Amino acid sequence: MTGRPRRPGWVAVAAAAIVLAGATWFWSASLLPGSYPMTSMGYPDYGGGPSAPTPHGHDHSAGGIPVTQLVPDPARPADVRVDLVARAQRVNLPGVTEFDGYTLNGSTPGPTINARTGDLVEVRVTNDNVPGGITLHWHGVDLPNGMDGVAGVTQDAIRLGGSYVYRFVAQEGTYWYHSHQLSHPQVTGGLLGALIVAPADAVPRSVEVPALVHFYGGLRTINGVPGVVRSSARAGATVRVRVINTDQGPMPVWVTGAAYRVVAVDGRTVNQPPPVSGRAMLVTAGGRADLELRVPDGGARVEVAGASIVLGADGAPSGPAPREFVDLLHYGSPLPPRFDPDRPDRRFDYRIGRRFGLLNGRPGSWWTINDGMFPNVPMFVVRVGEVVRFSVSNVSGEVHPMHLHGHHLLVLARDGVRATGSPWLVDSLNVENGESYEVAMVADNPGIWMDHCHNLPHAAEGLMTHLMYEGYRTPFIVGGEHANHPE
Template identity: 45%
Template sequence: MYSIVVITEYAAVFVLLLVSWLAGAKASKLLFSKSVKQMRRGARGLLIWLGAVMLSAGAVIGLSAYMAVTYDPLFWLDRVLLHSQLTAVPLLLLFIVSLPKLIRLCIAVKGGGEEPAGPELLVQAAQPGLIVPFHMSALGALTTFYFALVPPIPFEMLPIAIPVAMFVLLSALLWWLHARRLHKAGRQGASFWTRYWAVRVLRNLAVLAVCALVAWPLGQMALSSSHLPDEMDMMAGEPDYGRGAIPSGGAHAGHAGHGGVQTAFSPSSAAIPVTALSGPRFGEPDRRYTLTAEKKEVRLASGKTVQAWTYNGQIPGPELRMKEGELVEVTLKNENIDGGVTIHWHGLDVPNAEDGVAGATQNAVMPGETYTYRFVAEQVGTFWYHSHQNSKEAVEKGLFGALVVEPRQPSTAGEKDITVITHVWEGAGFAIGASDTLQRMAIAPGTPVRLRLINTDNWVRQTYVLTGTEFRVAAIDGTDLNEPGSLRDTELALTTGGRYDVTFTMPDGPVYLSIGNPKKKLGIFMSSNGEGELPTLPATVPFEPESYGRPAQTPFDADSKFDREFTMILDNKLGFYNGEFQSLYTINGEVFPNTPMFVVREGDLVKTVIVNRGSVDHPMHLHGHHMLVLSRNGEPVTGSPWWSDTLDVSPGETYEVAFRADNPGIWMDHCHNLQHAAVGMTMHLAYEGVTTPFAIGNATHNHPE
């Protein structure tokens, strides 16, 4: 609903701009009517245009009022204080100034014929009070449209004052110009018409020339300043210590900003480099894997081919399975990926040095190089891995795979464990792994089944419908739910980067997992012999994790005393980024590297309020930690404790989440719609006293997004 309201408001502002501009042009032309009859027609027509302006303005104000009574102030503060006021002031002037003057003019020209308008009528038609409020309405709509496309988040005076001041100054200038025109019309009478047209054309051309001369250098300055430095610190953003915290050594203590890569926030204690925050360096690993990154043409089940980037020559990469508590060693080799590669363990809270983010925890592994990761698999659940060097392109082309940590002792004997990793391949479309056709499986009745759903796509929120049996969502993002209840005819919507574990017992009849658009008949069909007709999908209701399962004890909750509290406002705006004009996705009004950096101390209990003011989903992924979801849209979570590492925040939604800062390091926190991260929706969680020797930029080859 929020997206509909926002889009409708944009449309209403655009319509207001259009009708106000046209009405203003028609009001200005009244003076140049060649006869009283023509002036009468113009004045009556202007009454209709005035009604259209008032209706459009009323729609803008009404939508802002609706948001004010429906949503949190973070969603509507700028709309009520800016959009509504910039619309209401001209509307008020139109009603109390323009409308009476227009009515008097209509009365004055009533019954007139083809005779030229006399000086008295010309003076009435040239009144600034009749004409300028229409122009002010257009200027107000234009300023409102600017604020809609470039929201003033955070709500501060300077970015607001300049556009508002321009609106006021231009309105005053227009009033002065029309007052001069009124004076000339009264003095020169009918001869003013022929003299003024030439002056008006020349003046408009001069105004356009001045605007172009001003806009060109300003645009070039904005373009130039948007280029990212050749080398910069991943922690370049302004430190945000959160409410309730006092930074060690004072604000900005030890912060190197754009100038250097050795960044520490606690000068009173010895700085710790991320390289020291590693997994066990010694000891024989329980599991040893080698992943070789290479380009390869891969054929899907349908016969379509994909020009892929692969781990070990396959898409997805090999599934890595391990037991809880095992020491794992993974050696990454880069065969021929020119831009470099890494491996990030998505959802697995490994030590910071093993996190695999180019420019933050390591350098990218370039062609011919190797890199070794070592960590203990402490969490049981469903995870995945992918390159975090040029991650948008790398994940899109196939540098990812599933990772499963099994409990030390099997929880369900004889369980059929199926990993369902979904992706959209460039030029080939949707597939389950490398299979872009319907899969059929033979599963004996009575067999316990676990489906590990993993959505690896860069953009698409994937939907799943399981029909033919009751089922349970046993885990979200690798964490088991408490006493999950039976579900049927329920649609599971899984955000990019997210995971669901779905369990059921195979019945005598067939079971069908439909994925995505049901008309394409993509998914997994299961029966005793793998044969049978696809069932008709039922009407479904959405899965709501906040009320699913039963409550259980958690180490903290919404009533806990938090050491740090942060607010993360997600939005979008138009602007330049690294030399290109495009739609940008912002955190607290900024794009990386100017996004804030949340700073914590080890042991802090941290709460974050996440607000999506934008028009698209943002699956926010915090590295190295799992967040406990406390509330959604102001309503507390009433079901099982819901832990997430990739939280899908839809337009108009507000989440409260909390975590314990128990994994020191420098951690990315970014949108896992990787297109959004690539144009700035990236920030960091930094522990005081932790530094990084790495940097990003063209001079370093490190490009994490």
């Protein structure tokens, strides 16, 4: 008995071809061009506010004032002048296995830059031998956009042998600087330093202890020193420890032997901070917290996991990390609001998720913003003077330290619970998986500003977008002859 001849395989072949063609389309559609204006990525999101009729579609790179014009008065002489030379080199830190990293003036962290409020700071940085080019970004400083130091957005990467001069007027607070060209390898490799701005009166009210925390070769260091750091503070002194988290994840900081106050967060003063004991302060990746305490006779110790600063002759013995944290939502005392966040001109969603897909042709589980994967992400468009509100949420399964350049955001609520403490202003907001935040700001610093995750591998994986002021454009592109790659 013979059966009917088997159906020819052409149906299966055709089906396979269709699937393959579809997959190829998705793959090629996910590829980023070799060079492109950052502002032409994604789609404009007007947040319910007015949108300008523009003949250029959504390409905001055409027309408008170039961000290079957004600089401080060029005629004003500098009050603080610093020269920095960046090098790629073998780095030898005491106690750390030698590694290939980066230095500024031969050291990492680079020199701490000190200024007073109102000073015009001028930093000339020269790229001695860093092959991919460099920039310096002034993390947390609300400076004019042209000085923001983002390769491909506010400048070209500084080539081998090239220099760039950054100028800005300093405002009180704890900040840091780091490269924003190939940020992930360069920042983790040590192209960074602290920027400390004292009040204008500069009457020393406390002993200053900068504490820039960074992992080198898998070891946690404070100011480049692993383990225990000794300070010159003596018993009876009031000490201000300026903690800077330059790593990728949130970092608990705690004090043994004394109570402390969180006197500033992200360079902004906390109003009437109460004393804290038995609680840790969580410092966002990229964020800063200034802790003030009086050193008791028995000494005290400011601790992070793996490193600590001894205050007083012998310091206090090391103590375990408290399980409870300071909740800035309810810490300190409120002040009259400077603007009305409940009547915003624009409202934006910044919903962080994650799903399987192709990023620049690579399959994987990638971050999404408002359900789109980079470059199909919103570009938040605002106008000068507007009150802008963001709903930031995270269901991606991981924590994200969200960093907006050039502005401080006022935290209004977390998970629907309204803030009741001191005005809580951030440039780096720790958004845990499952959390949602309401934040607001006044759009008072025009330009094109990155708004990205400061877990630098996450940013390189597309968790980044921009806040764009209508009427401004960038003459720079990502890629191109300068090989600009901000992440």
